Amino acid sequence: MRRPTIMDSQAPSAASTNTAAPNTVAPKTPPRNGARTSSAAAVVPAVSTRDAGLAFGDRVLWSGLNLDIPPGQFVAILGSNGSGKTSLIRVLLGEQPLSTGAAWIAGEPVRRGSTLVGYVPQKVSIDSATMVKARDVVRMGLDGHRWGMPIGSARKRHAVRATIDELLASVGAAQLADAPVSMLSGGELQRVRVAAALASNPSILLCDEPLAALDLRHQQEVAALLDRRRREHDTAVLFVTHDINAVLDYVDQVLYLAAGRFRLGPPEEVLTSEGLTELYGAPVDVIRTQGRVIVVASTDPTAGVHLSHDDHGATDPPLGPTRRIRR
Amino acid sequence: MSVWDKLFSFENYGELLTLLHNSILAGALLGLIGGLIGVFVVMRDLTFAVHGISELSFAGAAFALLVGFNVVIGSILGSLSAALLIGFLGVRARERSSFIGVLMPFGLGLGVLFLALYPGRAANKFGLLTGQIVAVDDPQLFWMLGVSAVVIAVLAILWRPLMFATVDPEIAAARGVPVRALSPVFMIVLGLTVAMAVQVVGALLVLALLVTPAAAAMRVTASALWVPVLSVIFGVTSVVGGILLALGGSLPISPYVTTISFLIYVVCRITGNRRLRRGWARRTELAEPAASPADRRSQPVG
Numbered sequence: 001m002r003r004p005t006i007m008d009s010q011a012p013s014a015a016s017t018n019t020a021a022p023n024t025v026a027p028k029t030p031p032r033n034g035a036r037t038s039s040a041a042a043v044v045p046a047v048s049t050r051d052a053g054l055a056f057g058d059r060v061l062w063s064g065l066n067l068d069i070p071p072g073q074f075v076a077i078l079g080s081n082g083s084g085k086t087s088l089i090r091v092l093l094g095e096q097p098l099s100t101g102a103a104w105i106a107g108e109p110v111r112r113g114s115t116l117v118g119y120v121p122q123k124v125s126i127d128s129a130t131m132v133k134a135r136d137v138v139r140m141g142l143d144g145h146r147w148g149m150p151i152g153s154a155r156k157r158h159a160v161r162a163t164i165d166e167l168l169a170s171v172g173a174a175q176l177a178d179a180p181v182s183m184l185s186g187g188e189l190q191r192v193r194v195a196a197a198l199a200s201n202p203s204i205l206l207c208d209e210p211l212a213a214l215d216l217r218h219q220q221e222v223a224a225l226l227d228r229r230r231r232e233h234d235t236a237v238l239f240v241t242h243d244i245n246a247v248l249d250y251v252d253q254v255l256y257l258a259a260g261r262f263r264l265g266p267p268e269e270v271l272t273s274e275g276l277t278e279l280y281g282a283p284v285d286v287i288r289t290q291g292r293v294i295v296v297a298s299t300d301p302t303a304g305v306h307l308s309h310d311d312h313g314a315t316d317p318p319l320g321p322t323r324r325i326r327r
Numbered sequence: 328m329s330v331w332d333k334l335f336s337f338e339n340y341g342e343l344l345t346l347l348h349n350s351i352l353a354g355a356l357l358g359l360i361g362g363l364i365g366v367f368v369v370m371r372d373l374t375f376a377v378h379g380i381s382e383l384s385f386a387g388a389a390f391a392l393l394v395g396f397n398v399v400i401g402s403i404l405g406s407l408s409a410a411l412l413i414g415f416l417g418v419r420a421r422e423r424s425s426f427i428g429v430l431m432p433f434g435l436g437l438g439v440l441f442l443a444l445y446p447g448r449a450a451n452k453f454g455l456l457t458g459q460i461v462a463v464d465d466p467q468l469f470w471m472l473g474v475s476a477v478v479i480a481v482l483a484i485l486w487r488p489l490m491f492a493t494v495d496p497e498i499a500a501a502r503g504v505p506v507r508a509l510s511p512v513f514m515i516v517l518g519l520t521v522a523m524a525v526q527v528v529g530a531l532l533v534l535a536l537l538v539t540p541a542a543a544a545m546r547v548t549a550s551a552l553w554v555p556v557l558s559v560i561f562g563v564t565s566v567v568g569g570i571l572l573a574l575g576g577s578l579p580i581s582p583y584v585t586t587i588s589f590l591i592y593v594v595c596r597i598t599g600n601r602r603l604r605r606g607w608a609r610r611t612e613l614a615e616p617a618a619s620p621a622d623r624r625s626q627p628v629g
Contacts, residue, residue, distance in 0.1 A: 093501045113503015121497045130370050131545040131554060132494050139551075144491035145502045147484050150551065180549035181494075196498070 187218030365541030410518030
């Protein structure tokens with residue numbers, strides 16, 4: 001198995017991880033009380049992994065992954081198709097066991113169905129045959145996994161209703177509460193999805209390309225919504241994306257997965273030509289133009305490096321709405 | 328005897344009513360469980376599967392008739408094996424459709440074969456296909472009561488996770504709902520319900536009870552409460568109404584049942600369309616979305 005030497009050569013910023021942990025032995029206890037980070041001694045990281053690795057047979061997606069994502073951080077997960085971005089999300093959801101190492105959510109080992117985790121998937125549409133109100137979709141995030149009929153006392157019903165209204169209002173979708181989800185637009189539905197993901201008041205939101213099916217304006221709205229949530233409630237956001245530019249304003253750290261290795265740090269440190277060239281083991285150019293970041297394979301575009309997210313960046317007009325907002 | 332007399336005759340209605348109260352009870356039960364399970368059939372897009380299951384259920388019942396076995400058990404066995412086959416072999420919708428297309432004519436062919444070999448009365452034969460008010464006897468009614476109780480109990484327990492898994496399987500799985508395990512369990516319950524429906528309306532017209540009421544309900548409401556409630560009301564109205572109209576005539580009950588349920592659907596569809604045109608979801612323009620670009624402009628950027 002190839003060692004992720006690249007991590008050792010690059011020391012990310014103070015807020016992110018280092019590679020001090022031994023890579024051979026998975027620790028048995030969650031990393032509490034700042035054993036590793038002296039600056040945030042009492043804070044339990046929203047997500048931590050120790051020597052986490054995932055391999056399918058001989059194919060190593062990533063290995064030696066040591067993360068400590070503090071509460072409230074916005075982390076973008078980038079990488080080409082098949083680099084294991086979605087698999088990382090599935091690991092944190094408890095749906096995919098790690099090959100090596102261990103992972104914790106808010107100090108608890110990852111497990112399936114944890115209420116500490118909110119999940120916003122890529123798929124946006126709900127089948128048109130599904131006549132369900134937006135408020136019922138949010139309710140599923142609240143108690144949809146419980147057995148039995150949704151019957152309760154009048155007081156309990158009112159409490160549930162108030163909670164749902166509150167959740168929908170927090171994502172700016174209060175007016176959609178009684179609309180059937182099959183009649184919502186993609187952007188509206190994704191708001192409802194975020195509200196459902198927040199129903200269990202999670203410590204972390206896992207978003208798997210939640211903007212993929214949205215137009216630029218709705219991308220910006222949903223991204224801003226996630227940003228507001230993490231600022232107000234300290235919910236960490238792990239955000240898988242093909243196009244960093246939609247969330248570049250909000251991102252604290254970037255986790256870049258490629259060729260079985262990874263790089264973690266603030267965007268300006270990770271998204272550099274030297275860094276990504278080293279990561280891919282092939283020449284890569286990072287172009288910054290008008291505040292946008294575009295990653296391109298510099299010499300031979302067919303040199304085994306598939307940088308899917310730059311396709312998007314390269315074809316977009318350089319001065320999209322994203323940039324105008326920032327100025 | 329005119330066509331009208333054949334269609335509707337209310338002579339000796341009181342006597343017939345007491346004679347056939349078992350059938351009416353069975354019909355009401357069927358309307359209830361059909362209406363409930365129909366909600367999931369429509370949402371999970373299993374309409375075609377229901378049709379496929381009912382044909383194999385028919386084959387099972389025909390075989391039981393031929394060998395002099397309990398017809399209810401025969402149809403239950405037929406529909407359960409079809410439901411499980413479809414559940415396990417046809418996970419993806421496209422695969423499922425073609426598999427059902429393969430299974431259905433085979434079931435129907437088997438059933439026709441068994442009926443052709445059956446030496447008894449022709450009315451019994453057609454009853455299985457098109458429904459007949461054969462007086463439901465007490466043991467048969469007990470069977471139906473028992474099966475209905477099982478169906479209702481399972482649905483009551485599974486309701487929320489099943490709904491979650493139906494609407495949003497990916498998120499439901501992430502929240503710990505056993506999405507994959509729920510599917511075969513639901514297919515078993517569906518198989519049981521279809522077997523019950525075959526007894527009353529016949530194999531060809533099961534859809535009128537398992538799909539039409541729920542589809543009609545979903546034209547007029549999206550409420551988590553009113554969809555199943557309306558669906559049950561529509562289902563019970565169709566079956567019981569159909570039986571009551573068919574009592575005196577000499578025709579099978581299925582045309583009555585299917586006509587009532589179709590009319591309900593038409594009315595619901597018109598109502599729903601009217602509502603759609605007026606704007607189903609009155610989206611009051613409360614305020615601009617929470618973090619509109621305008622807000623962002625004033626914020627310092629990290």
